[in-house]
Every structure is written in C-alpha cells, then in structure tokens.
Amino acid sequence: MxxxxxxxxxxxxxxxxxxxxxxxxxxxxxxxxxxxxxxxxxxxxxxxxxxxxxxxxxxxxxxxxxxxxxxxxxxxxxxxxxxxxxxxxxxxxxxxxxxxxxxxxxxxxxxxxxxxxxxxxxxxxxxxxxxxxxxxxxxxxxxxxxxxxGRAGLVRDGEPPPGRSGGPAEVLVPGGPFLAGTDALPWAYDNERPAHLVEVPAFWIDRLPVTNERFAEFVADGGYTDPRWWDPAGYRWRREGEVTAPLFWTRDGGRWWRTRFGRTEPVPPEEPVQHVSWYEADAYARWAGRRLPTEAEWEKACGWDRAAGRALLYPWGDGPPGPQHAGLGHRAARPAPAGAYPAGASPCGAEQMIGDVWEWTSSWFRPYPGFRAFPYREYSEVFFGRTHRVLRGGSWATHPDAVRTTFRNWDLPVRRQIFAGFRTARAAGPEEC
The missing domain is CATH 1.20.120.450 (dinb family like domain)
Structure with a gap:
C-alpha cells in the first residue's frame, strides 16, 4: 500500500x-x-x-x-x-x-x-x-x-520521432466476439464499465490515422462543397459556418498553412490531420468510399489480443506507455508523423491508435449494458443519447495517466478546437475473412 x-x-x-x-x-x-x-x-x-x-x-x-x-x-x-x-x-x-x-x-x-x-x-x-x-x-x-x-511563446514545443513510409494501408480485424470495457482497472470511469462481450463482424481499418496530405486531397476535390458526402446536418453546419478546411488552416501562395500556438507554418503533409469535426471526418470517409469505425470496432482493433483471448490495457500490451510506443504527454506540441511508433502497434497491426490525435468514431455516446453511474451522474450519464459522438485513443496533449484502450471521450459533432482526427474502416467481404 x-x-x-x-x-x-x-x-x-x-x-x-x-x-x-x-x-x-x-x-x-x-x-x-x-x-x-x-x-x-x-x-x-x-x-x-x-x-x-x-x-x-x-x-x-x-x-x-x-x-x-x-x-x-x-x-x-x-x-x-x-x-x-x-x-x-x-x-x-x-x-x-x-x-x-x-x-x-x-x-x-x-x-x-x-x-x-x-x-x-x-x-x-x-x-x-x-x-x-x-x-x-x-x-x-x-x-x-x-x-x-493565438499568442505565441506560451506553449513549449519538442521534436517528435520521424515517421516512416511503406506498409499496408489497412489491416484486417477478424470477426468474432471480444471483451469491451473493464471491470478490473481501479481508476476507470463509470462509462468504461462493466466489461461485456460484443460480437463484431470482420472489418478492415486504416493502419494509420488519416494524414494532412490525404485530407488535402479531399479538400482539393471539392469535398467541402459536395453535399453527396455530408450528413445533412453537417452540410448545413458547413455552409452556415462557411467551413472550407480544418480549423486553423489557410490557403496562401498555392499551399496550405496552419497557425499552431501563435506561429504560422506550412501544413506538414505526413502528420495526422487534427482540428476536424465529426462532420468533416464522416464526409471524408464517404468521399474515400469508406466509413468511420464504430466504437466497438475501434476498441477491438486497438486492444484485443485474439491469440491470447483477452483485452490489453494498451495496444502493445499491459506495460505503461513509453516514448517508443505513443505520442502522449505533450512531448511535442503536435502529432508525430504517420508511422512514427511501430513499437506501439496493436495485435492486428494498427498503429498510433493511442496518442497523437483523438479519433472520431461513428458511434453515439451511450451506456454499456449494466451501466451504473459513479460517483456522480454528471460525469457520463447526462451526456448519453444522440447528441455526442465518441472519440477514442487520446492525443499528443493527453497525459498517459488519462488514457487507455477502454477510455471513452465524447463531444458534439461540430467541435473542432479539440485535438481530434480519425481513421477510416470498411466491412470485410466473405472472401476476405
């Protein structure tokens, strides 16, 4: 003790x-x-x-x-x-x-x-x-x-590890049940409890989060002005707010720039895109012929060890996050480039699922079966329903003490000031399972 x-x-x-x-x-x-x-x-x-x-x-x-x-x-x-x-x-x-x-x-x-x-x-x-x-x-x-x-000089920066290119664009997560949530973690919140079996059909998920380069292709293709890709409420939000790019992006001299903690710099193509709303993430996924993963799919891809038949505390295992595993704890004031943490890969081969950017899922924030509010209703229960979408995984700004495979975050689908990005998924065909 x-x-x-x-x-x-x-x-x-x-x-x-x-x-x-x-x-x-x-x-x-x-x-x-x-x-x-x-x-x-x-x-x-x-x-x-x-x-x-x-x-x-x-x-x-x-x-x-x-x-x-x-x-x-x-x-x-x-x-x-x-x-x-x-x-x-x-x-x-x-x-x-x-x-x-x-x-x-x-x-x-x-x-x-x-x-x-x-x-x-x-x-x-x-x-x-x-x-x-x-x-x-x-x-x-x-x-x-x-x-x-917009004030410069208030936030320290650092140098994230380099990214790496190559490797598959997506990884397969086999179908079957997995144990979602937790009963065992002493500091887990009420919305992470209780542990329960969830049946998830086979699916493919991006190995890495969607990068600025890939998102810029969506912008260049007129993705923001084509209602085919947008949830109707999202398209109204986009039009009324005259949203044409991720928050803090501006176009000048034929290239994209961003403002980051008071400094203007070119948008780095290899970093995961951040400061996008759920509506923008969902529109990109439709444009790409894919979809956002469900919350259950995300958690299974992140921490389910099929060979061992158990859930891991983190994608790489039960050991605490180290600098080789994930971009956490404000070691740099931005996400690390895609492919920077191969040692943090999950059992299915997905990378950077913890840290760098919060990842939007397609799911509404709802209670698990058998949920009990503790220690007060206002932490989780009052947000349940069809108003808030679930985010998973933490960002570069998240401390390791405040994230794990089972941790659930949530926000309104219009929110962009948070350090949020996403990855996409698709169902696996019978011949792929």
Missing part, C-alpha cells in the same frame, strides 16, 4: 506541475475569454482545485468545506463556458493560493487513507485517480485554449 500511495503522490505532483506550467502567463491572458467555446484559463485553474476538494477532502476525507461560497461558481454544470468570464472569479494569485491549500490537505488525507478498504472511493485510490485524471483532462483543455488564444 505504501508503493501505491507513493505513486499517487507522484501523480498528484506531476499533474499540478502541468497545470501551473500552462497557467504561467500574464494575468491578462489568464482572465480573458479567448473563445466562447472555452473558459478563461483562471477558471480551469481554480476548478481543478475545487473538484479535488469536493471528491478527496469532503467526500473521502470528511473535511469541512474550505470555501463553500465558490462551489457554484466552479460547478461546470451551473455555468456554461460562455458565461464564466463574467463571474467574480478568483484572481490568478487567489486561485494558486486556493489550490495549494487544497493540495496540502489532500496529501494529509492520502497519508491517512486505507486504500484497501471496500469503500469504492477508497479502493485502489479511486478518488485520487479521479482528481488526477480530471486535472489532466483540464490540462488538455488549457492547451486548446492556448491554441485558440
């Missing part, structure tokens, strides 16, 4: 260092609403501390509220993002002092906690894992806000 507590303490330090790094900017940057789609950065900073107070200090530790008067202000369901800049938010200095005070008490609760107790908030350190993953998710949200700010 001591080892587990040390790992949790290290994870708490790492995620807080990340949050403070992304908010190490002038107060004017932190308090400004850079987009109606996003909160001011200072809201996110105080929110992660308030969330930690609610679930670790109060729910787990039984500690009296530190600042109950701010609870509603930092309740994500009480105030939409577009309203938050108008609230009497804590100043950057106050927010840092508040989350520091919360964190000191959290470490005291961790030191005293019995992580082997049957209480589901304690078992395996669930409440601490909830706080760590939640804060990492807001770290990725902060990066999206910093991208929308």
């Amino acid at each position: 001591t080892d587990l507590k040390e790992r949790i303490a290290a994870a708490l330090r790492e995620v807080r260092d990340r949050s403070l790094t992304y908010t190490d900017a002038d107060d004017a940057v932190l308090v400004r609403r850079h987009s109606r789609l996003m909160s001011p950065l200072v809201w996110d900073l105080a929110h992660v501390g308030n969330y930690e107070e609610l679930w670790v200090l109060r729910a787990l530790g039984g500690i009296e509220p530190l600042r109950p008067e701010i609870d509603q202000m930092y309740d994500a369901f009480a105030h939409p993002r577009a309203e938050r800049a108008g609230l009497p938010l804590l100043t950057p200095r106050e927010a840092r002092a508040y989350i520091s005070g919360v964190r000191g008490r959290v470490l005291d609760v961790l030191d005293a906690a019995d992580l082997g107790a049957p209480d589901p908030l304690r078992a395996g350190g669930f409440a601490f894992g909830l706080a760590v993953q939640h804060e990492h998710q807001h770290g990725e949200t902060m990066l999206a806000t910093l991208q929308l700010s």
Whole structure:
C-alpha cells in the first residue's frame, strides 16, 4: 500500500506541475475569454482545485468545506463556458493560493487513507485517480485554449520521432466476439464499465490515422462543397459556418498553412490531420468510399489480443506507455508523423491508435449494458443519447495517466478546437475473412 500511495503522490505532483506550467502567463491572458467555446484559463485553474476538494477532502476525507461560497461558481454544470468570464472569479494569485491549500490537505488525507478498504472511493485510490485524471483532462483543455488564444511563446514545443513510409494501408480485424470495457482497472470511469462481450463482424481499418496530405486531397476535390458526402446536418453546419478546411488552416501562395500556438507554418503533409469535426471526418470517409469505425470496432482493433483471448490495457500490451510506443504527454506540441511508433502497434497491426490525435468514431455516446453511474451522474450519464459522438485513443496533449484502450471521450459533432482526427474502416467481404 505504501508503493501505491507513493505513486499517487507522484501523480498528484506531476499533474499540478502541468497545470501551473500552462497557467504561467500574464494575468491578462489568464482572465480573458479567448473563445466562447472555452473558459478563461483562471477558471480551469481554480476548478481543478475545487473538484479535488469536493471528491478527496469532503467526500473521502470528511473535511469541512474550505470555501463553500465558490462551489457554484466552479460547478461546470451551473455555468456554461460562455458565461464564466463574467463571474467574480478568483484572481490568478487567489486561485494558486486556493489550490495549494487544497493540495496540502489532500496529501494529509492520502497519508491517512486505507486504500484497501471496500469503500469504492477508497479502493485502489479511486478518488485520487479521479482528481488526477480530471486535472489532466483540464490540462488538455488549457492547451486548446492556448491554441485558440493565438499568442505565441506560451506553449513549449519538442521534436517528435520521424515517421516512416511503406506498409499496408489497412489491416484486417477478424470477426468474432471480444471483451469491451473493464471491470478490473481501479481508476476507470463509470462509462468504461462493466466489461461485456460484443460480437463484431470482420472489418478492415486504416493502419494509420488519416494524414494532412490525404485530407488535402479531399479538400482539393471539392469535398467541402459536395453535399453527396455530408450528413445533412453537417452540410448545413458547413455552409452556415462557411467551413472550407480544418480549423486553423489557410490557403496562401498555392499551399496550405496552419497557425499552431501563435506561429504560422506550412501544413506538414505526413502528420495526422487534427482540428476536424465529426462532420468533416464522416464526409471524408464517404468521399474515400469508406466509413468511420464504430466504437466497438475501434476498441477491438486497438486492444484485443485474439491469440491470447483477452483485452490489453494498451495496444502493445499491459506495460505503461513509453516514448517508443505513443505520442502522449505533450512531448511535442503536435502529432508525430504517420508511422512514427511501430513499437506501439496493436495485435492486428494498427498503429498510433493511442496518442497523437483523438479519433472520431461513428458511434453515439451511450451506456454499456449494466451501466451504473459513479460517483456522480454528471460525469457520463447526462451526456448519453444522440447528441455526442465518441472519440477514442487520446492525443499528443493527453497525459498517459488519462488514457487507455477502454477510455471513452465524447463531444458534439461540430467541435473542432479539440485535438481530434480519425481513421477510416470498411466491412470485410466473405472472401476476405
């Protein structure tokens, strides 16, 4: 149990260092609403501390509220993002002092906690894992806000590994049942549970995510203006918003350019395309004579080891992500080129399914059979239905603690500020199975 507590303490330090790094900017940057789609950065900073107070200090530790008067202000369901800049938010200095005070008490609760107790908030350190993953998710949200700010010099960059060419364009996933979801992972969210068998017919899936080069071919072929390829609601959205390319792309001098964290640069052809909505991904897939994979297909291609008859925690196995496996944890502020991680291939041969870009699937966000909300309905249950599409796999901005084969993300089909791309699939014919 001591080892587990040390790992949790290290994870708490790492995620807080990340949050403070992304908010190490002038107060004017932190308090400004850079987009109606996003909160001011200072809201996110105080929110992660308030969330930690609610679930670790109060729910787990039984500690009296530190600042109950701010609870509603930092309740994500009480105030939409577009309203938050108008609230009497804590100043950057106050927010840092508040989350520091919360964190000191959290470490005291961790030191005293019995992580082997049957209480589901304690078992395996669930409440601490909830706080760590939640804060990492807001770290990725902060990066999206910093991208929308258009300010240069706020986000560090790095050099991803080189890509590689060659290899098959698609890989076959044999038909049959597989075990989706999980019952075993202590930090898994309610929407990943319970584990259940899903029958999936044989299908082909792209070995690699769709690249900028391939997506530019769709644009050049008039894909954005041809309603044949578009979901009717998506075509209305495209036309009303005058959408003609991925977000942050511009055409100048006969070539495509993009703005990335305040810098303008040529669109790199070999990188997975990102900042595309579900509607754009779906239209491309139709144009290419293919489709988006279902969520079940994606998970089977990512982590099902047919030979062993079991699901893997990651495509390459159960060991934690290393730099040779996946583009995660903001090692560079962009996706790695296609083919950069052969060591991270899944049992079926698909690559880069974890990291680099979130991948849209064709599925609506729905509960698994036997779903039970825990620890609160608002994390997953209120989003179920035919409004949000499922994304899988994480992006370059996702921390390894916040992604796995079974992890489910979701968003509205119009969203493009997120670091999302996709790959395509098709059914296998009888002669191919």
